Amino acid sequence: MSDTIFGKIISGEIPSEFLYEDDHCIAINDISPQAPVHVLVIPKRGIPRLVDATDDDQALLGHLMLAAGRVAEQLGVADSFRLIVNNGAGAGQTVFHLHLHIIAGRTFAEGHMAG
Ligand code: 5GP
Numbered sequence: 427m428s429d430t431i432f433g434k435i436i437s438g439e440i441p442s443e444f445l446y447e448d449d450h451c452i453a454i455n456d457i458s459p460q461a462p463v464h465v466l467v468i469p470k471r472g473i474p475r476l477v478d479a480t481d482d483d484q485a486l487l488g489h490l491m492l493a494a495g496r497v498a499e500q501l502g503v504a505d506s507f508r509l510i511v512n513n514g515a516g517a518g519q520t521v522f523h524l525h526l527h528i529i530a531g532r533t534f535a536e537g538h539m540a541g
Pocket residue numbers: 431454455456457458459466511512518519520521522
């Protein structure tokens with residue numbers, strides 16, 4: 427767990443609708459969506475940034491990718507979605523509890539990943 431907004435959501439201190447939950451992660455709608463589908467996949471273990479993950483987190487990181495795929499299927503966007511991890515404030519990370527953004531429901535141009 428972490429002392430961030432996501433830690434409080436996972437612990438239930440801040441009520442939130444979970445679109446998906448298993449032993450290791452949850453998925454919730456982003457409060458400020460950047461696309462018609464904007465979902466956050468959040469590990470229950472509070473790793474601040476991707477670079478803070480260690481070898482002990484290897485299985486968890488793989489699990490998050492698989493969970494993101496399952497959530498995309500559940501949301502009906504399995505054929506077209508983007509997965510984003512912001513690492514560090516300079517990259518736009520604002521909540522220092524690792525999370526994956528699933529972005530879908532809009533057009534993605536080839537060769538234009540940033541933005
Ligand atoms: P970051 O910028 O750290 O990669 O992403 C943090 C995301 O968390 C942002 O897209 C922001 O809109 C979202 N967010 C911040 N606070 C809350 C909250 O209380 N609930 C939900 N569902 N999303 C939040």
